[in-house]
Amino acid sequence: MRVRFRIWRQDNARVKGGFRDYEVDGLNEDMSLLEALDHLNEQLVLRDEKVVAFEYDCREGICGQCGVFVNGRAHGPHANMTTCQLHLRSFADGDTITIEPWRAAAFPVIKDLIVDRSAFDRIIRQGGYISAKTGTAPEANAIPVGKEVADRAMDAAACIGCGACVATCKNSSAALFTAAKINHLNTLPQGKPEQHRRVSDMVQQMEEEGFGHCSFTGACEVECPEGISVANIAEMNARYLKAKLFG
Amino acid sequence: MKKLNAKIPEGKLEEKWRNYQLRSKLINPANKKKLNVIVVGSGLSGAGAAATLAELGYDVQCFCYQDSARRAHSVAAQGGINAAKNYQHDGDSVWRMFYDTLKGGDFRSREANTYRLAELSAPLIDHFTQQGVPFAREYGGVLVNRSFGGVQVQRTFYARGQTGQQLLLAAYAQLYKMIRAEKVTMHTRTEMLDLVLVDGKARGIIARNLVTGEIQRYAADAVVLATGGYSRVFRLSTLAIGCNGSAIWKAHKRGxxxxxxxxxxxxxxxxxxxxxxxSKLTLMSESLRNDGRIWVPKRKDDPRRANDIPEDERDYYLERRYPSFGNLAPRDIASRAAKERIDAGHGVGRLKNAVYLDFRHAIERFGLDTIRDRYGNLFTMYRKITGVDAYREPMQISPAAHFSMGGLWVDYELMTTIPGLYAIGECNFSDHGANRLGANSLLQASVDGYFILPNTINNYLAAELGAEQITTDHPAFAEVEEEVRAHINRILNVNGHKTVDHFHRELGKVMWRECAMSRTRLGLERAIRQIESIREDFWSSVKVTGTGEELNPELEKALRLANFLELGLLMCTDALQREESCGAHFREEYQTEEGEALRVDEDYGYVSAWEYADGTFKLHREELHFEFVQPTVRSYK
Structure with missing residues (x-):
């Protein structure tokens, strides 16, 4: 199988980038897209060129480190999937595949396809936790949590922090990411004592990082590899209002 | 070198950890502030340790090579975490869990360590529940359990098929809580390249900023390695692509x-x-073996599709060979049994390298909804990767390199043989012996980081309080930094004609062929010669483009592979020296008539601990004394 990659190359954050085309042969449809990029990189090394820098780690859809725009869609042509789970069988022989980094002011490009998503860590830092020191926990079954509640918390907690929601949003909003963490913790009884402070501080940090506002297009939930529902954002907004009124 | 001292506390098994804590030296909170600890790795053990040490008052610096602490490969553990809560009222206890783990490891681990692992498992579930881990619950609100391999009780706690992710995110959140409190400094995209010793004690690290390429020095009063497993030495494994053995290998070379x-x-x-x-073999959780049945066609090279093969022409070989544990036989045994069937010509799939994992009976019995509730995300993952709907036809699965039971030798305090250097989580050798039971990995990483290290490191640091303050201006830092720079330049200057991946594939093939599920003297001797020649070729023909002063993924890979090429040699040396079969180490020369592992306790009832001696390896032995249980023939029949 043969494809033409059109890939964003940019040496670092200070210089301008641009697309470059690479013809790659000797591929097969069982290869993942990232394996095809590995293959391209080996050829580049042998041609004495610098490799394409792109992110990956687990290559099984859970670490959240990979993530690029493929033919204009976050994580490629399928809904609810990570880039590493995308295989060449989704493309035809001879296709041109355009690959570019996440585009968002809050995610500056570091090199080629790699962006800086540390803004997400700083949102978590502002309250995406339960303040409980090691050694202070009560017996696990002492506080019952109904299955529906635990399932709802888990649905939100499944977020892998890849940033596709931001990248695909026309406003570059991080509302889905932030809402998922707030709702995960605020749904559980263990998260209640800090619920108001959590939602206020995390939302404030989200705004300070330069993410845009949510205008409820629902684009994020389509690309979210975990299928986290946009309803989470409405829930976060309600929690935010409550925190401002009663917090 | 002096005799290995594991520092096992006195007393009965159930009193040892308490006795240890009663006697260990304490440091008052005001003094802890003055002590600086480096934690390398931000996975479940590293993040847990960094957060807990910071809560106690130490000044902590934490490092990871990824863009965020949340990416560490603990995230990928699917099935669950074991704890002796006995919530299911099925006869579980700390003792039984201890015994299962010791037996699962084929009696090649320390009784005291293994007991402590079981003892601390129950409070760990309390801890994670309080931190907001959404463990699976019954409708009435209590926690649910399921079974895992090698065990006849239900003691595994889980959060769908994403347990590792949920535990890691809890640890990551606690880490960021302490970053907010300005007690932890986090260094992401920073990789440790060497260890710095001053007067024989671990005093810091040399690291590379992976974005700028800058070589940096960090000093501390103690260094904790929490760098995970090294199974990427096989190249194809279930590990993340970036997982590596560099930190522990450099520490090994430093003593x-x-x-x-x-x-x-x-x-x-x-x-x-x-x-x-x-590039990678995706794991399908062991929890699937709770309800899935493993089989191959009785007929060799059967061309029919799985669903067309009638029931009486299927060989449920695990149920046949191990009737009491069946599909929940431990991993080493299940893998070997699969290999045996595949080698005998019963493999399935395009390359005839797989066996079936079938849910048909489970779906008939419990209904589609229940199976979807239990394993939904795993079935979805399977479909995304293979394009196949496993609710309709069986999964095809195959053995893959996964966990390293081996690692840096540590004593009961989790300290290596270098004073002030600790190893926690998968990168140490402590609790799992020659084979790890499913759902004990998250457990060990967590208890090491949260519960054990924060209660042992004080015993060392108390004496360091009055010691001379070492800074990065000490000549030892300059010396190691120079060696690191020379090593990087050497790799960049080879300028050969073969890629790093080429050498990694070559190494992986040798390791998989000779040092994986079954090993022989001849094969291991051959492997050692082959790895030496791959290594020579690497240093004369590798090509790395780009420079050291920029983000350079090829250079990162080359540096890691250079260490794997040495580690592979040690693994084969160790496998060659151990002339017995135990757990995952199966020497073909040592098996029973039925093809089961044949342990030789009289000659090999010890932990092999290897010293690096200028390119060769010298064996030290830590004899294993079984005071409380008698090692028996490990049977799951």
Missing amino acids: ALFAAPSFTQIHPTALPQSSEAQ
């Missing part, structure tokens, strides 16, 4: 003994390799 390097676990249920270009 830390490396224990049981050849004890590496091959997981029975990963997705089979489909081509040479493949």
